[in-house]
Structure formats: structure tokens, C-alpha cells
Amino acid sequence: MRRFRLGDVECDEEDEAFQGLVLQAHGSKVRLLCLCRPSGIPMYIADIGSQLVVKRMPLTGGDHDPTCPSHEPPYELTGLGPLVNTAIKLDASAGIASLKLDFPLSKQTGSRNGIATTHAADSVKSEARKLSLRSLLHLLWHEGGLTEWTSRWTGRRHWWQVYHHLSQAARMMEIRGESLGERLYIPEPFRADDKAAIEQRRAGKLSGLYQPSEGRKKLMLLIGEIKEFGSARSGKQLVVKHMPGFRLHLEEAGWRALQRRFETELRLWESGQDGHLIAISTVAGSAGGLATVNEIALMAVTGQWLPMESVSEQRLLDHLARSTSKSVKGLRFNLPRDQPIANAILPDLKPKPMALYIVPAGADATFETTLRDMIAARPDLSAWVWRVAEGDLPSLPGLDEENYRSTGPSRSPS
Numbered sequence: 001m002r003r004f005r006l007g008d009v010e011c012d013e014e015d016e017a018f019q020g021l022v023l024q025a026h027g028s029k030v031r032l033l034c035l036c037r038p039s040g041i042p043m044y045i046a047d048i049g050s051q052l053v054v055k056r057m058p059l060t061g062g063d064h065d066p067t068c069p070s071h072e073p074p075y076e077l078t079g080l081g082p083l084v085n086t087a088i089k090l091d092a093s094a095g096i097a098s099l100k101l102d103f104p105l106s107k108q109t110g111s112r113n114g115i116a117t118t119h120a121a122d123s124v125k126s127e128a129r130k131l132s133l134r135s136l137l138h139l140l141w142h143e144g145g146l147t148e149w150t151s152r153w154t155g156r157r158h159w160w161q162v163y164h165h166l167s168q169a170a171r172m173m174e175i176r177g178e179s180l181g182e183r184l185y186i187p188e189p190f191r192a193d194d195k196a197a198i199e200q201r202r203a204g205k206l207s208g209l210y211q212p213s214e215g216r217k218k219l220m221l222l223i224g225e226i227k228e229f230g231s232a233r234s235g236k237q238l239v240v241k242h243m244p245g246f247r248l249h250l251e252e253a254g255w256r257a258l259q260r261r262f263e264t265e266l267r268l269w270e271s272g273q274d275g276h277l278i279a280i281s282t283v284a285g286s287a288g289g290l291a292t293v294n295e296i297a298l299m300a301v302t303g304q305w306l307p308m309e310s311v312s313e314q315r316l317l318d319h320l321a322r323s324t325s326k327s328v329k330g331l332r333f334n335l336p337r338d339q340p341i342a343n344a345i346l347p348d349l350k351p352k353p354m355a356l357y358i359v360p361a362g363a364d365a366t367f368e369t370t371l372r373d374m375i376a377a378r379p380d381l382s383a384w385v386w387r388v389a390e391g392d393l394p395s396l397p398g399l400d401e402e403n404y405r406s407t408g409p410s411r412s413p414s
């Protein structure tokens with residue numbers, strides 16, 4: 001349980017007076033402080049679908065005491081580490097993260113669309129300096145808290161929650177002084193009885209696509225769940241859930257590049273029962289009110305909306321999904337697949353939090369060396385390693401298995 005201070009008033013989050021304190025902090029210039037540390041750590045009040053929620057400021061999870069619910073596992077175990085203070089810079093007083101992107105948000109009028117999946121997003125070169133399209137999606141997912149899971153939330157995470165948490169995270173980020181929230185469209189959960197108003201809001205938000213200024217066209221960012229890749233005379237029509245009537249055109253060359261570059265994501269989506277496929281795209285407007293993909297990246301997520309990048313991760317997440325122990329999914333951001341990351345972290349495990357690592361079949365000696373160094377650098381965490389080439393998922397000691405029923409054979413940890 002957290003304890004907070006506002007001005008000179010202190011209270012626990014379970015006290016009756018707490019909601020009053022939150023209301024007072026909302027819209028006030030004074031920051032609510034989490035008192036897990038004596039000096040207090042500034043928090044902000046988020047409006048999540050008309051409910052006020054106390055959230056940590058971007059990238060401040062490491063400042064909280066390890067026992068505080070606002071604490072976050074160390075960033076250097078995932079692809080986020082190399083980006084902090086380089087591609088992502090935090091203005092601590094405003095609580096706003098400013099981002100450097102390695103893809104454009106405008107283009108010359110009359111120019112053709114680029115190949116949709118430009119940038120080897122995981123190339124080593126761009127690792128630390130700028131965010132790729134996929135990295136931006138990973139950052140929003142991470143900051144929105146959508147990488148966290150416990151089985152207590154089973155059945156309680158839907159597009160409604162994803163939409164609100166991503167939107168809130170985007171409001172805490174800016175690109176060259178412009179709020180990311182202004183440049184990003186995420187379809188709101190569609191309700192037939194609110195159709196006209198929803199379509200009007202959508203048209204308003206996307207209207208910038210059709211107003212070039214000084215010879216340049218503005219591109220919008222779009223994040224949505226893919227319903228299907230519909231056929232078109234050439235290329236594909238992307239059908240996005242919660243956007244009935246909206247079609248996003250992807251040129252043939254872009255579609256071919258997408259299939260190559262995101263083959264794994266497409267396979268995971270096609271083979272899964274309850275997973276979803278998330279797209280992030282820069283979108284350009286063209287004559288006649290059409291919207292066209294300029295650049296696109298895909299991310300496969302589980303039924304719990306947890307990002308996965310391989311069949312092994314899918315297997316691990318499926319296992320963790322049924323445990324009451326909290327888990328935090330680690331994301332790759334710009335890092336290439338031949339580098340280890342903590343695929344997940346169990347922050348509340350006793351006696352120590354545990355980092356979970358998957359060594360893919362075919363990993364080379366460099367992978368193992370880097371992994372050994374990563375584990376050695378964090379003696380405050382225990383490590384669990386699954387070498388896929390050696391067999392099925394080893395057992396996970398200490399995991400709270402209250403709601404857990406094993407579906408597969410388990411082995412002793414390697």
C-alpha cells in the first residue's frame with residue numbers, strides 16, 4: 001500500500017480522505033508525492049476513462065523503493081535501457097518525455113509513399129539515438145502499464161483499457177515540442193449508438209492529413225488492432241478494428257515488405273486463438289480523402305494484450321498469465337533479436353525479484369556471454385534461464401500458482 005503527501009497533508013491510498021486528495025491534486029500545480037522514499041517521488045493524476053488514477057511520471061519507476069507498487073524493474077535489462085537519456089529525454093519537473101524519432105512525420109507533397117516497412121528497425125546503428133516506429137509502440141505499451149499482468153485481471157483487459165492507457169501515455173510525451181497525443185490517432189472503443197459522434201471526432205483528428213502547408217504533407221500516427229488485410233486492386237486494404245468504414249491503403253511493394261519483415265508476427269497472429277495483431281503506422285492523406293500507409297510496423301500480442309515476439313515467449317506468457325504473481329513483460333525496442341533481454345520480470349517474487357531469460361535455439365556464443373554479463377550485473381535479481389534447444393519451459397520456482405493448472409510437462413530449472 002502506498003502513502004502520499006500533497007502539500008502538508010499525508011494519507012494512505014486506502015484512507016477515505018485519499019480520493020479527496022487525488023481530486024485536489026488533479027489540475028493543481030502541486031505534485032502528489034509517493035512516500036516510499038523519505039523525500040517523496042512526484043506522481044501525476046491521469047484521467048483514465050473519467051476515473052482519476054495516480055500514476056508515476058515517465059521513466060521514474062526506478063526511483064521508487066523496490067517494495068512500492070510504483071517501482072519498476074531496471075530498464076537496462078530490456079531494450080529501453082539504451083534509449084533513456086538519448087532518444088528519450090525526461091523533463092522531470094514537467095513530467096514530459098521528449099522523443100527523437102528515426103522516421104518522418106511529414107513528407108513532400110506529390111512524393112510517392114516510401115516502402116512501408118523501411119528501416120531495419122532493429123539495426124544496431126539506430127540502437128541508442130532515435131526511436132523506430134516499433135520502439136515508439138513499445139514505449140507507449142510500457143508507459144501505459146500494458147506490459148504488466150497478474151491473473152487477478154483475467155477478463156478485465158479489453159480495447160477500452162488499451163485505448164485509455166495508450167492515450168494517457170501519449171499525453172506525457174512530446175516530439176519537438178508538439179504533444180504526441182495531438183499527432184497520434186487511436187480509435188476509441190466503437191459503440192453503434194454513438195456512431196455519428198465517434199466518426200465526427202475521428203474526422204476532426206485526421207483532418208490534418210488533407211491540409212498541406214508549405215509544400216509538405218503532415219503524416220499522422222495511427223495505432224490500432226488489425227481486423228484483416230482486405231484485398232484491393234493492388235496492395236491491401238487494412239481493416240482496423242473500432243474504425244468501421246475506414247480503409248487504409250497499403251501499396252503492393254509495402255505489403256510484400258511487410259510480409260517479409262513481420263513474418264513471425266503474422267504467424268503468431270494467424271496461429272493464435274485469442275491473440276491480437278497491433279499495427280503502428282504513419283499515414284498520409286491523398287486526393288479524394290484516401291488514407292495511405294507511409295510506414296508500418298506490427299506487434300503480436302496475447303489474449304491479455306501482452307506483446308510477444310516468438311513462440312517461446314508465447315509459451316512463457318501463457319504460463320505467467322495464469323499466475324497471481326505479478327509479471328512485467330520486457331520489450332526489445334530497437335535491439336536486434338540476436339541480443340538477450342529479460343523477456344519478463346517477476347518483481348514481487350521472494351526473497352528476490354526474478355528476471356526470466358529465453359535463449360532461442362541457435363543462439364551463438366556471443367549471446368551466452370552477453371547474457372552471463374547481464375545476470376552478473378544484477379545480483380539483486382535472481383535469474384531463470386530457458387534454453388529452448390534443451391527442451392520445454394523449466395519450472396518457475398516461487399511463482400504463485402493459486403490459479404495455475406499445468407498444461408505441459410515441467411522440468412527442473414537449468
Ligand SMILES: [Zn+2]
Pocket residue numbers: 002034035036037041064065068069070071
Ligand atoms: Zn513509491
